[in-house]
Amino acid sequence: MHETFNIRQTTELVEPEQKTDLRIPFQLAPPSWRLRGEAWWLLLSLFGKPKDDAAAPKPGQYRFGPGHFDPVDQSSREFANTPGVFRGGAGTVQIVRYFSSPVGPYDELMYIPGNFNVPEELGGGSMPQITRIYVSSLQSVLNGKTNWNTPKNLAHFDFISEPSGSVTIKVYALESYTFASPKNGADACFQPNFASIPFFSTTFHFFGPEMLRVPIKTNMLPICTILAQPPLEEGDVTLGCVGTSTWKKFGVDVSGRVGIRKAEGSLVSSDGVKRFADGKGFPDFEPYQIGFHWKDVIIDIGMPIVLSKMKR
Numbered sequence: 001m002h003e004t005f006n007i008r009q010t011t012e013l014v015e016p017e018q019k020t021d022l023r024i025p026f027q028l029a030p031p032s033w034r035l036r037g038e039a040w041w042l043l044l045s046l047f048g049k050p051k052d053d054a055a056a057p058k059p060g061q062y063r064f065g066p067g068h069f070d071p072v073d074q075s076s077r078e079f080a081n082t083p084g085v086f087r088g089g090a091g092t093v094q095i096v097r098y099f100s101s102p103v104g105p106y107d108e109l110m111y112i113p114g115n116f117n118v119p120e121e122l123g124g125g126s127m128p129q130i131t132r133i134y135v136s137s138l139q140s141v142l143n144g145k146t147n148w149n150t151p152k153n154l155a156h157f158d159f160i161s162e163p164s165g166s167v168t169i170k171v172y173a174l175e176s177y178t179f180a181s182p183k184n185g186a187d188a189c190f191q192p193n194f195a196s197i198p199f200f201s202t203t204f205h206f207f208g209p210e211m212l213r214v215p216i217k218t219n220m221l222p223i224c225t226i227l228a229q230p231p232l233e234e235g236d237v238t239l240g241c242v243g244t245s246t247w248k249k250f251g252v253d254v255s256g257r258v259g260i261r262k263a264e265g266s267l268v269s270s271d272g273v274k275r276f277a278d279g280k281g282f283p284d285f286e287p288y289q290i291g292f293h294w295k296d297v298i299i300d301i302g303m304p305i306v307l308s309k310m311k312r
Helices: 074-080 138-148
Strands: 002-009 020-027 033-045 086-088 091-100 106-112 115-117 126-128 132-135 152-161 167-180 189-194 200-206 214-217 226-229 247-265 290-301 305-307
Touching (some): 020 138, 033 247, 106 152, 126 226, 138 152
Parallel strands (some): 132 152
Antiparallel strands (some): 002 020, 033 290, 086 115, 115 126, 167 189, 247 290, 247 305
């Protein structure tokens, strides 16, 4: 199913004083989804709990800075920084190259710092939350926001494989974009311009025999696989950044044979220190050195449940 959005947009490819109605096609793919690809995980924490409220950041200081959230979603960041809302637990950074999905192949980088409390009036509880996520497809941006409240943004991905078996992954932010003026009623041609310097870069090295891969399903692990995502504020709708108005929760199941990798940051900062991310487009995190690699992973994303206010 294709849905066409008529977006009024001025582009660099038409005269500045001219306006044109550009037809921006988006493929709406309702949940649930099954995706297949190759994945790498970095572990931030396992069972750790944050400091109690007495030791929490003082006013004006934040546990979750700008890099942890899309700047558009300011209300989500403010809620996450409320004392007692962040509960810790398993935190991960996940990179996936999807070979197949309901909207075609695309790449993804996401940050899940751990579990967050859900507002009591919506049922309460503590569940993981994706606070930052980038994908290489506009179709994925729109569907992720619409279906599950995932705060996706567009980015460019480079995967550089070495003869040794190591792989370096770099992610570049979108700086600007234009739309080619359509002719004869055709859809507008999207032309992105990405930064020349990545905001995220990591290298995964072989660690141990490749044959030692263990079959794993996330429902076998002592972690919560039900995510709860807050509503999103509207951004640039020409990039699929639609707003939503309700909390949603949904299940994610991951299965495949897992191998071990050693990970290191490969983004050289101004002070000469190698980091994983720049702290602006993505959090400047410090994971465990040992990460995980799925050569062929299956990811099932379930139907979302809208969380509404409970009757008293």
